[in-house]
Amino acid sequence: MTSPLGGYDVLYTISVGSHGKCQKIRRKSDGRVVVWEEFCYATLTDSETQALMSEVKFLKNLKHPNIVRCYDYIIDSINTKLYIVMEDCMSGNLANLIASSTRGRLYLDEQLIVRIITQLTSALKKFHRMSESRCNFFYPNLKPDNIFLDSEQNVKLGKPSYSPMLHQNDKCSIWSLGCLLYELCTLCRFVPGPQQKVLTQNLATGTFIRLPEQYSSELSIMLHNMLNLTDYLRPSLESLLQSNLLAKAVSEEAKKRQLLHQRRVAQVKMNKKVRLARKNKENLPPGDPQIVALQNIAIKLQTNNQHESQVEKDWNGSCLRL
Structure with missing residues (x-):
């Protein structure tokens, strides 16, 4: 066997x-x-x-x-x-991106950060819906080295963690996502040892978390709400996706998914045409219109695949000099 x-x-x-x-x-x-x-x-x-x-x-x-x-x-x-x-995520992870920005003394562009948070929020919504329906004790691991990048620079949430003694809800994930957001904006971990006491005191007293000046007040407010020490006062995953700050990115992700679906449907139809044409190919003379159409379809498929592989390759424009 x-x-x-x-x-x-x-x-x-x-x-x-x-x-x-x-x-x-x-x-x-x-x-x-x-x-x-x-x-x-x-x-x-x-x-x-x-x-x-x-x-x-x-x-x-x-x-x-x-x-x-x-x-x-x-x-x-x-x-x-x-x-x-x-799946092979060939473009590294967020830990690599943060380390590269730190070495180059670069802040990440806000539009890029919002896009990352939007994609992860959508992924977390799906994760918790699946986890609750199966009564599992899995929780998402939102550490930067477990969030990967694909060839088109979309983020991909990696393997979850498992604990039979711990059951996390979406409010816990909002906290973890807030810690990640803080790190993406400041290039520093949210609670790096000595500063933990100061940051916790600031949160307890309602002191506003200040981000580098190039980031909008809307982003700072969202971060502050996500890191609220009272879990039920944190926003839900759904409310984040419906917020004005993420609205544009949510719309772009929806259009991207729709376009991808249309391309897949078109490719399935083309593949059917190819299979039908191949069945008749041996009985057709050279230069027959059906053979020419088959060749054109093959060229179009190859062109579409090459185009999709080039989407959003360059992230150099996504950073600002410190």
């Missing part, structure tokens, strides 16, 4: 951890480059193994354009290993 692992070619190892490694691989069926995380579960307890499998099944059912997609998982029972096949 052929092993499912044989359907992939390992390209190289990205990282190695205590329980396994992460590798970039190529799927033989279509040549697509993805990644898999290898876990050796031999040393895990039964409850830990069960938690790991629950996480994998949760991820596979969690589908959103701003959440890293889990395509499949493979259990190698002979070697007690689990392989999680996931």
